[in-house]
Every structure is written in C-alpha cells, then in structure tokens.
Amino acid sequence: MTSALPKLRYLSAWFCPYAHRATIALEHHAGRVEYEWVEALGWEQRKDDKNVTGTGSEWWYHWKADELKRCNPSALVPTLIPLDKDGNPDESKQSLMSDVTIDTTNLTTNNSKSVYESLVTIDYIDAIANAPSENLKLVPSDPYLAAKCRIWADKVNRECCSPYYGVLVRTDDNERKEHFNKLVDGLKSFSREIEKSGGNSFLGDGRLSSVDIALMPWAWRYYIFEHYRGHEYAIPYNIPELHAYKAWYDHVFSLESVKRTLPDKDRYLEHIGKYADASARSKVANAVRRGVAAHELDDDKDTY
Ligand SMILES: N[C@@H](CCC(=O)N[C@@H](CS)C(=O)NCC(=O)O)C(=O)O
Known part of the structure; x- marks a missing residue:
C-alpha cells in the first residue's frame, strides 16, 4: 500500500550538526512526513606527505555520494529530495538551481528537485508536514x-x-x-x-x-x-x-x-x-x- 504522506529522500551524515537540524524537524513531524535516510557523506584519509598538520596525522577528506554532488550545487548535507507517491524523485517540482555546474566534480546538476541549506530544510519540512494544530x-x-x-x-x-x-x-x-x-x-x-x-x-x-x-x-x-x-x-x-x-x-x-x-x-x-x-x-x-x-x-x- 502506498502512503499518502509526503515522502523525502534525505541525504545526510550521522555526525553533521547542520543535518541534525533537518533530522530533528523530521522526527518532530514523524507520522506527518516520511523519509529515507541516505548516509551520503563520510571521511577518508589521504596522504599528508609534508606533514602539514604537524600532528603526525594524515589529512581527512570527505567522500561524497554521487547523488549529493548531483542534487546540491555545493554538495553539502543536509539535502532533501521530494519523492512522489511511488517513491521516485518528484518531477513535478521545479528545480532550485538546475543550471549550476559543480566545479569540484565536473558534474552538472540534473533536473533533480532538491531542498538544501539546513535552516531552509526546517521550514520546508514544516510546510509539507502541514501539522493539524498551531502548537x-x-x-x-x-x-x-x-x-x-x-x-x-x-x-x-x-x-x-x-x-x-x-x-x-x-x-x-x-x-x-x-x-x-x-x-x-x-x-x-x-x-x-x-x-x-x-x-x-x-x-x-x-x-x-x-x-x-x-x-x-x-x-x-x-x-x-x-x-x-x-x-x-x-x-x-x-x-x-x-x-x-x-x-x-x-x-x-x-x-x-x-x-x-x-x-x-x-x-x-x-x-x-x-x-x-x-x-x-x-x-x-x-x-x-x-x-x-x-x-x-x-x-x-x-x-x-
Ligand atoms: N550552510 C550549510 C552547511 C552544511 C555543511 O557544511 N555540511 C557539512 C557536513 S557537517 C558538509 O556537507 N560538508 C561537505 C564539505 O565540506 O564539502 C547548511 O546550513 O546546510
């Protein structure tokens, strides 16, 4: 049975405080919005040959899911992708910035409909949740x-x-x-x-x-x-x-x-x-x- 609730694909990272804002909003509206969590960002060590850190540690860089690079011009979490009732990216929504080139990856955003910037995601989640009472x-x-x-x-x-x-x-x-x-x-x-x-x-x-x-x-x-x-x-x-x-x-x-x-x-x-x-x-x-x-x-x- 398909659900009538608004549904999102949620590109996130467990450690990220910006994404945590979206998570709190989503959980506050549990039962009014559904989402699937995608761990889209993590860390990998790369060589610091010159020991620039001075700590003996190697540098840590982010790895990113391709979907994150495609759907957010800055490739940052949190990024929300509205899904239609069958769970596919919702093509009826207008893309926010469909013509932006991401120079770190040379990928061009496709027509993905996405919402990003953590403070904006709170407002967006709240709007689609359409809570029954002001409180x-x-x-x-x-x-x-x-x-x-x-x-x-x-x-x-x-x-x-x-x-x-x-x-x-x-x-x-x-x-x-x-x-x-x-x-x-x-x-x-x-x-x-x-x-x-x-x-x-x-x-x-x-x-x-x-x-x-x-x-x-x-x-x-x-x-x-x-x-x-x-x-x-x-x-x-x-x-x-x-x-x-x-x-x-x-x-x-x-x-x-x-x-x-x-x-x-x-x-x-x-x-x-x-x-x-x-x-x-x-x-x-x-x-x-x-x-x-x-x-x-x-x-x-x-x-x-
Ligand atoms: N202004 C952004 C900042 C989000 C942000 O910096 N997220 C970090 C993770 S905590 C990220 O995606 N980093 C990827 C990168 O640095 O390339 C927001 O409010 O959503």
Whole structure:
C-alpha cells in the first residue's frame, strides 16, 4: 500500500550538526512526513606527505555520494529530495538551481528537485508536514512571529553555531577564546529571549520552533570543548545570565522526538577530533582556516 504522506529522500551524515537540524524537524513531524535516510557523506584519509598538520596525522577528506554532488550545487548535507507517491524523485517540482555546474566534480546538476541549506530544510519540512494544530508547527502561522523566527534562527546560527568552529579550527589560543566568548554572548542573548517567552522555548510553553532547532545540534555538542580545549572552555551553565538557557536545554533534550536523534557522545567526540587537531579538510573547516565564519563559506574559495 502506498502512503499518502509526503515522502523525502534525505541525504545526510550521522555526525553533521547542520543535518541534525533537518533530522530533528523530521522526527518532530514523524507520522506527518516520511523519509529515507541516505548516509551520503563520510571521511577518508589521504596522504599528508609534508606533514602539514604537524600532528603526525594524515589529512581527512570527505567522500561524497554521487547523488549529493548531483542534487546540491555545493554538495553539502543536509539535502532533501521530494519523492512522489511511488517513491521516485518528484518531477513535478521545479528545480532550485538546475543550471549550476559543480566545479569540484565536473558534474552538472540534473533536473533533480532538491531542498538544501539546513535552516531552509526546517521550514520546508514544516510546510509539507502541514501539522493539524498551531502548537505543532515549527514556523508559526502568524506572519510577524514567522519573521521573528527567521531573524532569530539566522542570529543563533551566526552567534552560537559558527563560533563553534573557531574554537576548534583556529590554532591561536587568543583567537579560540575570542570565538568562545562570542558564542557565550550569543547564548546569553538567546537566554534573555527564553526568559521573555516565559517557558523553556523560543515561542514559550515548551513549543518547539525553527529557532530552537537551529541551536539544538550545537548545544548538544558543546561538551567537546572541555575535552579538547580545557576547563576554561566549559559553557558556564550556572551563571544567572544562562539560567533560562539551562532550563531550555533540559526541556528540549528531554523530548522523546529529540532524544532519538542524538548522536552517541563518545563516537562524536572521536569524530570531531579531526577538527580539533586541524587534520579535517572540509568547506566549513577551510573557511574558518581562511579567517571567515562558518556561515560565510564560499564554494570557490573553500574547496579542498
Ligand atoms: N550552510 C550549510 C552547511 C552544511 C555543511 O557544511 N555540511 C557539512 C557536513 S557537517 C558538509 O556537507 N560538508 C561537505 C564539505 O565540506 O564539502 C547548511 O546550513 O546546510
């Protein structure tokens, strides 16, 4: 029997916090959207003949599924491909950028209908899920609140997510500290908003929104700072300015739909060591090494 629910092919990677945003949105809407997970990105070691890393480690590069290279002009996860009711790519949808050439692979995007950029994927999943009650919507129906969510999701992305990579990838301790302080300031600002909402989430009453989901994957991952950068990089959960943030954290990570999306802490800690010891070669890592923020990555400049 074919299902009447909207269905997606979901190009993802277990470790990726950007993809984790899409996963949380998909699981929040479990029963309203169906998806098939494709592990489309991973790591492989290639020779670092000149020992540029200085760590004795070899460089780590991404391998990518051909489908990911074809369906997203930047070849990044998360990428969603809408399927028709028989489970085939939905040809009725307009391609977002069908004429783009991907210079890393020399492949040209075909007519694949795909949705990418993690913040956009949250909104898209929410729209196709068409939840029966306002409380379940990740993007509010009220246009003002929807605009506010859009603004805050971007702000959280810039202030609380991008600096994560500065703490890891930059090699100068003062610079790492600068990124860490920026991140904590971002959390304080988010915390003030939670206080105003009066209830453990951006929109209040514990209701999940695109803003909460923008932050959650990184909030879950901050534990790695202490391990790789020492105690002074621990998030100061107990300071008064972060009390509302801490209450938010306890609430969102206690939700069943969220718990089932969380990567294993030890496995992720080992994975992110590639960023902490400078051996990872990815677009985000290269952008941060070049001196710009993760959200400013440039497909032309940050190739590897
Ligand atoms: N701005 C993108 C960033 C996504 C991103 O960088 N994903 C990483 C995995 S965590 C990726 O696909 N990397 C492949 C590469 O660096 O070439 C988004 O928000 O979706």
